[in-house]
Amino acid sequence: MSERTLVLVKPDGVARGLVGEVIARIERKGLKLAALELRTADRATAEQHYAEHDGKSFYGDLVDFITGGPLVAIVVEGVRAVPAFRQLAGGTDPVEKATPGTIRGDFGTEVQYNLVHGSDSAESAEREIKIWFPNL
Ligand code: IDP
Numbered sequence: 199m200s201e202r203t204l205v206l207v208k209p210d211g212v213a214r215g216l217v218g219e220v221i222a223r224i225e226r227k228g229l230k231l232a233a234l235e236l237r238t239a240d241r242a243t244a245e246q247h248y249a250e251h252d253g254k255s256f257y258g259d260l261v262d263f264i265t266g267g268p269l270v271a272i273v274v275e276g277v278r279a280v281p282a283f284r285q286l287a288g289g290t291d292p293v294e295k296a297t298p299g300t301i302r303g304d305f306g307t308e309v310q311y312n313l314v315h316g317s318d319s320a321e322s323a324e325r326e327i328k329i330w331f332p333n334l
Contacts, residue, residue: 202232203279204326206315209267211305212236217270220301220314223286229276233331238268246329256310263310271330280323283316 207220224231239247244264251257274283289295292306292313302312317323327334 200275200277201279201320201323202327203274203283203317203323204315204330205272205274205283205317206264206330207270207272208264208311208313208315209269210263210311211313212268212270214305214313216301216305216313219305220270221272223301224272224274224283227276227282227286229274229279229282231272232275233271233273233334235271235331236268237271239265241265243329247326259310273327273331273334280317280320284318287314287316 207217211217211220241261244261248260251260286301288297288300288302290312291309292302296303298304301314306312317326
């Protein structure tokens with residue numbers, strides 16, 4: 199059964215020219231792009247997106263980082279799209295958790311600057327898609 203997930207190529211990924219790399223991996227996996235936009239997020243959008251982390255030590259830096267430059271927001275669709283993209287992304291920490299062969303494992307070293315976001319459940323995906331693509 200097909201489902202949707204929300205992917206962000208975060209500002210570090212855009213700055214490093216990795217948008218094409220991320221999209222290529224999504225497509226090679228057999229997932230489809232349903233919507234895509236390059237934009238700079240405002241604070242309200244970033245705060246909504248990361249609401250679950252409000253109060254954590256890294257929250258302020260995270261919102262600064264996500265709003266600090268253009269990012270690419272993508273709705274990805276396909277069978278098991280949520281876990282499939284999490285597999286492509288790799289674990290949150292690009293060195294300790296993400297393995298080589300994953301986006302974070304291949305291209306990242308820092309926990310904050312880990313290049314991509316992918317929704318962690320189908321429910322989170324629908325919540326996040328409403329934030330980034332309210333008309334979809
Ligand atoms: P996820 O992106 O792998 O789902 P979350 O735990 O939801 O990971 O964290 C959201 C984002 O917050 C991470 O992708 C990363 O950019 C940042 N982050 C998470 N933990 C830390 C930390 O300990 N220090 C700095 N940034 C962090």
